[in-house]
C-alpha cells in the first residue's frame with residue numbers, strides 16, 4: 711500500500727504509521743484522514759500485525775491539528791460532517807482491537823492531541839507540546855477531545871486546557887496523566903518499540919481481551935463492567951495460552967504463547 715500523506719511500515723508483528731506532511735506540521739487534511747482510515751482498517755484485519763505505533767514525521771510535530779485551510783470553509787452542516795469524519799477515524803483507532811501507542815514527537819495540538827488521545831498509550835519526546843487551541847479559532851475540539859481528555863484527566867484539567875487554549879510542555883502533560891512517559895527525541899521511537907516488544911512477549915489473546923475490558927470502562931457502569939470482565943475472564947480461561955501460561959509457571963519455564 712502506498713500513500714501520499716502517511717507512511718506505513720511493517721515490522722515483525724507490529725506496524726508503524728508515520729503522519730507525513732512535515733511542511734504543514736502533519737496537519738490532518740481530508741486525504742490524510744482517508745489514508746489513515748484505510749491503513750487502520752487493513753491493520754485491523756491483518757493477523758500478522760498485533761500492535762500499532764502512530765508517530766509524526768520531522769522533528770517538530772506529531773500533528774498540529776485539523777487542517778485549518780480546509781476547516782475554514784465549513785458551515786454549520788459541513789462542520790458537523792467534518793467533525794464526524796475525524797471522530798470515525800479516531801474511533802476505529804481506539805477500537806482497533808490491538809494495542810495502539812502514540813509516539814508524540816513534537817506538537818500535538820487540536821486534532822493532533824485528539825489523535826494521541828485515541829491511542830491507548832502515549833509516549834512523548836521532551837520537546838512535545840500538547841493543547842486544544844480550538845477556542846483561538848472560534849471553535850471547540852471536534853475529534854473527541856471534549857470526551858476523551860475529560861475522561862483521562864478529569865473535568866477541571868480538561869476545562870483548563872480546552873477553555874484557555876493553553877499549550878503545555880511534556881513534563882506538565884506527564885504530571886496530569888496525559889502521557890505515560892517522556893523520552894529524548896532521539897530515543898522516543900526506540901523506547902516505544904521496546905514497550906511494544908514487552909506487549910508482544912505476552913499472550914496476544916490475553917492482551918487484546920484485557921484492552922477490550924479496559925475500554926469497556928468508558929461505556930459501562932462499574933457493575934456492568936465487572937460482569938463483562940468476569941465473562942471475558944471465563945473466555946480467556948478457555949484459551950491455549952491460558953493452559954500454556956499456567957503450566958509454564960508450574961514447570962518453572964518461560965511460556966510459549968501462540969495467541970490462541
Ligand code: COA
Nearest residue numbers: 733734735737774775776777778779817819820821843844
Ligand atoms: N492546519 C493547516 N496548516 C497548518 C496547521 C494546521 N493546523 N498548523 C501548521 N500549519 C502550517 C502553517 O500554515 C505553515 O504552512 P506554510 O509554511 O505554508 O505557511 C506550516 O504548517 C508551518 O507552521 P508555522 O505556523 O509556520 O510554524 P511555527 O513553528 O511558527 O508554529 C504552531 C507552530 C504549531 C504553533 C502553529 O503552526 C500553530 O499554531 N498551528 C495551528 C495549531 C492549531 O490551532 N491547531 C488546531 C486546529 S483545529
